[in-house]
């Protein structure tokens with residue numbers, strides 16, 4: 001057949017590379033910030049999805065890393081399923097056109113896709129009605145991202161959950177990732193005055209409570225990741241780590257419990273040396289119990305207990321400034337512990353969340 005399935009050249013620079021092979025160059029769409037999506041090649045990695053800004057980070061890169069599980073591979077191994085789908089749809093749309101063109105030629109149809117087969121008394125014609133071309137959807141991606149720059153190789157990257165590694169140099173930049181998580185909370189707190197104006201006192205108070213809840217979650221999640229990695233690094237079997245973590249459960253949501261648990265699992269390493277900082281943090285963390293147990297609805301019995309002194313005048317309201325200060329303390333404690341447990345890890349470029357602008 002003289003005709004080709006794909007026209008060479010065009011926006012995708014199509015080249016025929018063999019009797020039945022073609023090469024397409026399809027550039028992957030970037031988001032509005034100029035970042036390109038990437039996906040961990042290891043199955044079961046969660047969230048497994050991140051973004052990088054091409055041109056930043058390691059030059060002439062031959063090996064890339066997953067920021068969550070540190071799976072490594074060629075940079076092209078990190079193509080997302082969405083990008084593969086997008087490329088496939090572009091090729092399919094062009095193949096659709098090519099097949100149509102070849103059919104018309106083979107059947108000898110005119111430009112309207114018709115051919116008169118028999119003349120005279122009987123008029124028979126064939127007609128080909130092209131079906132509609134498949135639509136090419138652009139990749140979609142989730143919006144909840146944390147942007148950060150690797151302090152070691154300067155790769156500009158975004159992640160969608162708590163990550164440990166840099167996607168380009170594979171360095172342990174857990175501190176920077178923790179800072180990214182805390183900056184999400186700080187951004188939420190910074191928006192409280194506007195929300196108060198817009199939605200009232202109740203909504204603003206709820207925002208502060210949610211921020212505290214998130215802060216406790218980050219504290220617990222980071223400690224869990226550090227403990228498990230430390231134990232694995234020091235030869236503790238996976239099954240034993242699993243049963244130890246099960247026994248810990250959610251107890252590290254409390255600072256005082258974490259103070260006892262950390263040295264037990266990390267060869268005697270203390271959570272933090274300054275007991276004052278931990279004590280203050282513990283007090284703020286404890287405020288979330290009455291708040292969350294009442295699901296944010298003011299419980300009449302609870303109020304009565306406060307009034308009758310039964311709740312021992314315990315301050316249950318938590319304000320924006322308190323949670324902001326607690327976020328700073330959380331970063332101080334977590335970065336310090338991480339650097340002591342893993343001496344190869346890289347300190348965050350901004351050492352205090354107070355100086356970081358999200």
Ligand SMILES: [Zn+2]
Pocket residue numbers: 040041042045046048066067068069070071
């Ligand atoms: Zn991964």
Ligand SMILES: [Zn+2]
Pocket residue numbers: 057150151152153154155166167168169170171
């Ligand atoms: Zn890096």
